[in-house]
Amino acid sequence: METGGSLTQAIRKPTLTPKAIIHQKFGNKASYKVEEIEEPTQNGCPGLAILQKGPSLYRCSLELPDFSVVSGSFKKKKDAEQCAAQMALEKLGIRPSADSPTAEEAWTELIARVKFIFSNEFLSALHPLSSHLKAALRRVGDVNGSVPASVIAICDGKPNYLFKIINPTVESHPFLVISYIMRAAAGLPELVVSPEGELSIRKKDPYLPDVIESSVSQQSGVAEGITTMAIYIPCSLEKAVETMILNFSSAGYYLDVIAQKLGLSDANKVLISRTIGKASSETRFYFAAPKSYPLDMSSDLLNTKVFTFGGPLNVRASYICGQDIYGDSILASIGYTWKCQDLFHEDVTLQSYYRMLISKTPSGIYKLSREAILAAELPLRFTTRINWRGSFPREILSSFCRQHWLLEPVFSISSFPTKTSSELSSNKKVKVSESAEQETEYANENGAVDADAKPVGLESSFTCEVKLYSKCQDLILECAPNVFYKKQNDAVQSVSLKVLSGLNAYFKDIDISLEEQKQLANIFDIKFYPQNFSKEVVSCLSVHNFQDNETLGGKEPESNKINILDDVVEIDVSSIDIEGPDSGVGPSNGSLLCVCYSVSLVIKGELQKELLESTEEFEFEMGTGAVIPCLEDVVSQMSVGQSACFYTDLPSQDLVLAAAKDSANALAFLSSPCCLEYSIILLRVTEPPEDRMEQALFSPPLSKQRVEYAVQHIKESGATSLVDFGCGSGSLLESLLDYPTSLETIVGVDISQKSLSRAAKVLHSKLTMNSDPDAPCRSIKSAVLYDGSITDFDSRLCGFDLGTCLEVIEHMEEDQACLFGDVVLSSFRPRILIVSTPNYEYNVILQKSNLTSQEDDPEEKIQSQSCKFRNHDHKFEWTREQFNRWASELAVRHNYSVEFSGVGGSAGLEPGFASQIAVFERAFLPGEDHLQEHEDSTFQYKAIWEWNRVSPL
């Protein structure tokens, strides 16, 4: 795959990309033009002859003085550019590695660069470093005009690649750079390096007065001084992380002020970390260089020793920075930038500190992307692009890699031709996920496509693996699930999420035994390279056991590690007060919910509250674990318009403080025993696409037509007992109560407890409220709901007059659907059985109308074209022929007759009904009814709700 390929190349030569080499050679004479191209994609809907626009792709043409090249098409602009550059290099016969400078050449270049930095020309340039040079001229006393070497190391990006050539270990020992800069300066007669113990460089002869005059006047520096907030992170874990105020006067050099706060005389003794967070950030750690900084001034250039600092490691700062920080440190966002000669500064609050802390974990990155730290959770499953909210798994994985200073993840996608789905359903060997939700695997162990599955291929399916590398290109982990998806994007997102979930689990308990680690790796199909992994990713957490000492209020810290992981808080959902009338519109798995919520800190037993997080409209997909478990549990009990309030124990304090805008107030609260109060209102429920289609395209909606169809049969048959197999949340049973029928006993069975409890609520209120003697449901004497699988037999359901099984079988694996057929007709033996399931052939019509009705959402459009099944929970959908064959053979086996019908559309018109229905009727066998009464009792279901009419006295 193209994307994988170009990334792999970047790995092989991390020093210079093809584009960088072209730039070195041609500078501005190389001109790149990127154009967006549209490539028609198959819509995956048989019979629908409309080609649709796929996701954007890019092609890049690179023009050089003598020739030009055009790249292939790529999903990312930058990949297209790199590809064009690579093609140009090949044409020029340049082998990148042969062309990069040798260590000696790099060293010579570095010396020239240091010399240039102290030239008159550079002083007047607009460059962050020249702003430092100018500011240094305002320093008084001995340090006047001297520039801390650490400033040169962080502000001048130019020599970065030179350092890497001179000594690749600078990647993991960034402060080594300072040694090289000092050495380069020491060799230049026009520069003076500071005596031992200080790390600064200045010009031997002062700049000419007019150069100073013109340059320094560019810096306004006149304004009243600057005040900014920073964070003080003591090295000792006994001491709390605190905010501090930095005041910079217009006269001095800001780094001297920071130095003084660190207890140093001036900035020449300060070390500065790389930036934290986004690329444009100026947020860095400042800390004291050791008394005698171990400069290696020896002549052996390539083997400059990596000295270890003598001082104690600041574990909290090091963890956030991903770079070793020693002693007490200050985290501040201040510095000179490319944009302006004046000092840039921004407050770093306690909240931002805690946000940096939580962004080290995958779930933290997700929570931040949703701005829902106390409500959101990294989902367990990637279902569809349209239902996902927040950053996509692939992006989160990239952020995670950046956070931990790893290379960008390397994906390789493979595509295989596969059979069409109708063929798939008859061949169990090969299955492909229609959406990311349904993962099915090749039976073939070695992952190769099964030989007899290959040749028929009309479509492709995709599998994706991903590898994470350290900056030094050590493989850290790889994940290669043997799972195939219809869409390339689903494959990429799903493998990313798998890695993220695995990492999250690992981070939750990094002290797990080797055995447990193996299990974890197995669950997530991840192969860890333990040595590299622990070195790069968890070193800080595992090596340094330390306490989260800011824990206040007499609450004992639970572990002696940083507590950045989410605690699972459980509550008793049945005791939650839900307010407002039941509108009957409730969530089910796969539906998109929109809630309004707020979370506050409350002191136990008191009324005071401190608001931590609130959102007017927050959307998430039900059933994927996209929110904290108790929130999902509570919402599953609610219907649209209802509100609820519940309390949970405190999660980790880091999460609370990352959410709190007013940290001081939050900390004050936390000094007493607290809990969190969640208030939620369920605003909207958007049904999964199938239900939406059924409602939008059929009048009355298809579900209503199915109910009416069943009622018709009940009336005609005079049935007095009915069992609804796979009753779900009771839509059929509830609707039946609106019609006058002869029914006396109604029973529902389902495996979903959530749906059953919803069904119980609705049925209960409808049956008890309706005491009116003329109410249509007056005939009903008893109603029962059972928790159980309809493939299991339970003698209590034997011999009912009528059985219904509406839109259920397609939610089971095909063999289970066949098993159900046999169990129901051989053992339950209802007089009549009605089974409905989608007609696969009708999807063409649904998809056509879907295209026009959802024009406004291009994402959804793409989605709807390629999802061939109506609902991503469907395990199969049958054509009329397949359904007829199944039902006819079943009927013959068990002495039933069968007739076919349906709702939505019509029998005579292609492609038949939208929902196809089979009505089985038991052939009369003399003595059969009698026989059943003597059968043994087999109770496999659990009655979870029962209602009996109290007869009037």
Ligand SMILES: C[S@@+](CC[C@H](N)C(=O)[O-])C[C@H]1O[C@@H](n2cnc3c(N)ncnc32)[C@H](O)[C@@H]1O
């Ligand atoms: C799409 S819903 C249909 C619900 C209901 N019949 C209706 O028409 O509204 C499918 C239902 O089948 C249930 N189901 C799937 N497999 C089942 C099994 N083996 N036993 C019982 N119920 C099952 C699911 O829990 C879900 O409630």
Ligand SMILES: [Mg+2]
């Ligand atoms: Mg269905």
